[in-house]
Amino acid sequence: MKTRQLGKTAKHNLITYAIVVIGFIVVQLLSSAGMISNSLSGQLVPICCYIIMAVSLNLTVGILGELSLGHAGFMSVGAFSSAFFSVCMQETITEPWLRLTLAIIIGAVAAGVAGLLVGIPVLRLQGDYLAIVTLAFGEIIKNVLNSLYIGVDGAGMHFSTKDSLSLNLAQGGRVIINGAQGITGTSKDSTFLMGFILIMITLFVVLNFIKSRSGRAVMSIRDNRIAAESVGINVTKYKLIAFSISAALAGAAGALYAHNYATIVAKKFDYNTSILVLVFVVVGGMGNIRGSIIAAAALTILPEVLRGMNDYRMLIYAIVLIVMMIFNQSPQMVEMRQRFTAKLPWKKAAKADAKGGK
Amino acid sequence: MQFVSFLVNGISLGSIYAIIALGYTMVYGIARMLNFAHGDVIMIGSYLVFVLMGSLGMPPFVAVLGAMVGCTLLGITIERIAYKPLREAPSLAVLITAIGVSYLLQNVALLIWGSNPKSFTSVVKMDPIRLFDGQLVITGETLATIIISVIIMIALTLFVNRTKMGRAMLAVSEDKGAAQLMGINVNRTISLTFAIGSALAAIAGVLLCSTYPTLQPTTGAMPGIKAFVAAVFGGIGSIPGAMLGGVLLGVIESLSKAYISSQMADAIVFGVLVIVLLVKPKGILGKAVKEKV
Numbered sequence: 001m002k003t004r005q006l007g008k009t010a011k012h013n014l015i016t017y018a019i020v021v022i023g024f025i026v027v028q029l030l031s032s033a034g035m036i037s038n039s040l041s042g043q044l045v046p047i048c049c050y051i052i053m054a055v056s057l058n059l060t061v062g063i064l065g066e067l068s069l070g071h072a073g074f075m076s077v078g079a080f081s082s083a084f085f086s087v088c089m090q091e092t093i094t095e096p097w098l099r100l101t102l103a104i105i106i107g108a109v110a111a112g113v114a115g116l117l118v119g120i121p122v123l124r125l126q127g128d129y130l131a132i133v134t135l136a137f138g139e140i141i142k143n144v145l146n147s148l149y150i151g152v153d154g155a156g157m158h159f160s161t162k163d164s165l166s167l168n169l170a171q172g173g174r175v176i177i178n179g180a181q182g183i184t185g186t187s188k189d190s191t192f193l194m195g196f197i198l199i200m201i202t203l204f205v206v207l208n209f210i211k212s213r214s215g216r217a218v219m220s221i222r223d224n225r226i227a228a229e230s231v232g233i234n235v236t237k238y239k240l241i242a243f244s245i246s247a248a249l250a251g252a253a254g255a256l257y258a259h260n261y262a263t264i265v266a267k268k269f270d271y272n273t274s275i276l277v278l279v280f281v282v283v284g285g286m287g288n289i290r291g292s293i294i295a296a297a298a299l300t301i302l303p304e305v306l307r308g309m310n311d312y313r314m315l316i317y318a319i320v321l322i323v324m325m326i327f328n329q330s331p332q333m334v335e336m337r338q339r340f341t342a343k344l345p346w347k348k349a350a351k352a353d354a355k356g357g358k
Numbered sequence: 359m360q361f362v363s364f365l366v367n368g369i370s371l372g373s374i375y376a377i378i379a380l381g382y383t384m385v386y387g388i389a390r391m392l393n394f395a396h397g398d399v400i401m402i403g404s405y406l407v408f409v410l411m412g413s414l415g416m417p418p419f420v421a422v423l424g425a426m427v428g429c430t431l432l433g434i435t436i437e438r439i440a441y442k443p444l445r446e447a448p449s450l451a452v453l454i455t456a457i458g459v460s461y462l463l464q465n466v467a468l469l470i471w472g473s474n475p476k477s478f479t480s481v482v483k484m485d486p487i488r489l490f491d492g493q494l495v496i497t498g499e500t501l502a503t504i505i506i507s508v509i510i511m512i513a514l515t516l517f518v519n520r521t522k523m524g525r526a527m528l529a530v531s532e533d534k535g536a537a538q539l540m541g542i543n544v545n546r547t548i549s550l551t552f553a554i555g556s557a558l559a560a561i562a563g564v565l566l567c568s569t570y571p572t573l574q575p576t577t578g579a580m581p582g583i584k585a586f587v588a589a590v591f592g593g594i595g596s597i598p599g600a601m602l603g604g605v606l607l608g609v610i611e612s613l614s615k616a617y618i619s620s621q622m623a624d625a626i627v628f629g630v631l632v633i634v635l636l637v638k639p640k641g642i643l644g645k646a647v648k649e650k651v
Contacts, residue, residue: 067450121632125639128392132590133635135583136628143625180621271583275457282454315465321458322440329451330443 013207016290020203023297024196040304045260047300048195049075049253052202054280054292056249059206061278062287063215064242065222066123067131069274070138071250076269077114078107078251079258080145083183086259087176088152090187100189104198104255111251112244114141119243123236138274145266150177182265183258190259198256199293202249206289209245218242283324359493364616365609370500370569372608373507377562378585379592379600380514381555387531387595388551391449394456395436396559397582398463401575403429403560404567405471408478418481425560433556434549442545460579467575475574478567503565510558511601518597527551531595584611587631593644602642607631 027044030036053075060068082103093099118137125133149160152174177183209215217238220228229235258264280299284291302320306313327333378400385393403425410421440459444452484498518524529537530547538544566581567573584607592603607627614626634642 061450067453121636125635128386128594129590129635129639129641131392132587133632136587136631139583139628140625140632143622143628147619147621279454279457282450286450312469314461315469318458318461318465322455322462325451325455325458326440326443329447331446332443 009211012290013211016207016293017200017203019290020196020199020293024192027192037304040301043300043304044192045190045195045256047297048192048199049257049260050277050280050300051199051293051296052253052256053250053277054284054296055199055202055206055289056246056253057277058281058284058287058289058292059209059242059246059249061281062285062292063210063222064218064239064246066239066243067128067134067278068246069131069135069271069278070118070141071134071246071277072269072271072273073118073134073138073141074111074115074247074250075254075257075273076141076145076266077247078111078254079264079269080177080183080254080266081110081251082107082255083186083258083264084150084176086187086189087183087185090185096187096189097194099187100194100255100259103189103259104252107255107258108248108252111254112248114251115244115247116240118247119240123239123243135271135274138271142266142270145177145182146180148177149175149179151175180265180267182263184263186259186262186264188260188262190256195256198252202252203289203293205245205249209242210289214238214241279321283321359490360616363494363496364612366494366496366500366504368609368612369605370503370608371612372588372605373503374562374566374569374604375581375585375588375608376601376604377507377510377558377565378581379589379604380510380597381558381562382586382589383592383594383597383600384527384551384555386589387597388527388548389441389445389452391441391452392456392586393441393555394453394582394586395459395463396555397578397580397585398460398467399429399433399436399556399559399578400563400566400581401467401573401578402432402463403556403563404478404573404577405467405476406560407481407564407567408476408573411479411481418483422481422561422564425564426557429556429560429563430553433552433559437549437552464575464579471575473574475572478571478573480568480571481564482568499565499569503569506561506565510561514554514558514597523547523550584627587628590641591631591634593641596641596643596645599641599643606642 027036031041053071057068057071060066060071085106086099086103089099089102093102118134122130122133122137151158151160210219217228217233218241220231220233221235221238225235254269277296280296281292283299284293284295299317303313303317306316327337378396381396381399382393385391385396406425406428407418407421410416410424411418416424436459440455441452444455480499482498482502484502486495486497487501488495518527526537526542526547527550529540529542530544534544537547562581562585563578567577585604588603588607589600590603591607592599592601594600610630611623611627615623618626638644
């Protein structure tokens with residue numbers, strides 16, 4: 001036989017890539033046919049961002065097994081550093097795609113470094129305590145960015161934490177990060193295509209990481225830390241690797257997000273955004289990358305679809321969330337579902353096959 | 359004198375955090391879940407008082423009592439419908455459900471009362487106290503908050519340590535299975551915990567809105583998070599820890615707002631939390647559990 005047999009994981013991963021590619025093609029076809037409403041097409045880039053966020057958070061929550069409630073903090077580090085770069089370089093680099101690519105790389109690196117710095121203290125803790133400290137760091141990042149003023153003039157960069165006047169800018173200098181008003185004047189470079197490419201890169205990074213030696217080490221820490229330690233796995237090192245990769249990807253998502261709007265403010269990346277992404281991960285299934293993608297896309301589109309119902313849409317969203325969790329996770333429900341699916345005709349046939357095969 | 363005044367304000371704010379944190383910590387101790395909807399129960403409690411007092415013209419005391427009953431029923435209902443089916447499920451599943459409940463409560467409030475902030479009339483009818491020739495003014499709200507919190511803390515400590523039901527709660531939080539074997543009705547105990555936590559949330563909501571008189575559907579969110587932090591600060595699951603953590607958090611917040619920067623106050627509060635947890639990973643009064651291999 002010439003064709004090489006694909007492994008189970010490889011097949012699984014290929015399907016995941018295929019879903020994203022098909023999703024992209026379908027959306028492109030629909031939008032060229034004019035079948036996508038304005039409000040929804042405005043959501044395309046944010047959906048890409050949320051998908052990347054969900055996949056990257058899944059690396060922390062599902063693969064590393066540590067609950068993080070401050071993921072939006074890394075997104076905001078990525079968003080601010082990249083937007084700062086692109087506003088500074090607006091005249092120097094005129095090619096939008098090049099500027100965006102560089103901005104995304106800068107955002108990812110900045111967030112990755114932030115992840116490393118935050119990870120060193122955070123990962124010493126365990127369980128709910130770790131979760132609350134990630135929440136704390138998310139809020140700290142938001143607060144610091146909220147009261148940060150940076151301006152540029154001929155003499156270089158000026159920092160302040162008070163207000164834009166105390167920057168003491170020379171004539172012709174301009175304020176780039178203006179405290180709670182954030183960064184204004186970012187060029188809207190992000191496109192759906194770029195989002196798609198970034199999702200594919202994220203998937204490539206995450207799926208290969210999971211399959212790699214480091215990924216297996218990380219999962220062994222999740223399953224039993226003590227056993228992993230006893231076979232010589234450096235727990236701190238692998239935890240930090242996973243956490244920083246997750247933060248860097250969140251930074252890339254933040255960069256993409258920032259370049260979709262003319263203004264970004266730190267308030268956008270608060271605790272609620274972290275929770276929103278966590279919801280995607282848990283609804284999609286922890287450790288299941290494909291699930292995160294589908295959940296992120298579906299749950300971002302859901303409020304848009306429900307837009308006609310105006311006041312009731314978030315109410316319905318909440319109810320969907322509760323019902324879905326009870327239906328998926330409650331032991332009684334799971335048992336009931338299994339009994340029900342066992343009765344379906346094709347399942348019966350499969351079972352008979354399996355029995356006959358043995 | 360200014361310092362004392364900031365300190366008193368901090369203790370008052372901290373007492374509110376402490377009352378909310380008690381709800382978090384009791385529920386966590388018993389059900390091992392982070393009840394994210396707790397902050398929104400506070401908000402519902404405040405709205406109930408607002409309606410009972412403002413629209414129905416009830417006297418403040420009756421209105422607060424009504425809100426406590428309302429919140430207790432709400433807490434028990436939430437527990438029955440949303441959390442009970444998931445008791446054996448992974449803890450993250452319950453966490454997400456709690457977030458769902460939180461969204462639900464916020465949006466129900468949004469539908470009923472709208473997003474415009476309502477101005478809340480203080481339920482405290484006490485004149486401010488002037489000390490040291492008027493250099494130190496303590497408002498009635500501040501004083502009432504501190505007094506009520508002290509009463510609640512003493513009552514709760516007595517209840518938990520001296521009564522049969524309170525001890526049942528301790529037993530369930532220690533070991534659910536063993537408690538059940540000793541004839542304790544675990545389900546009823548968990549419901550009772552939610553009831554007490556929610557009733558406390560109603561009181562906290564009233565005190566919070568009496569001091570900071572704007573009321574909107576997101577009112578409960580931030581105090582909820584802060585109180586959650588306070589609970590972890592003191593060692594989650596520990597009742598004295600929640601009280602201590604709450605008061606400390608309030609004082610730190612008030613003092614850093616006054617002396618360092620009002621914008622950075624939250625960052626400082628969370629920074630202190632991070633440092634405390636790094637030194638004492640189980641919180642100030644948390645019990646360190648030895649890991650058995």
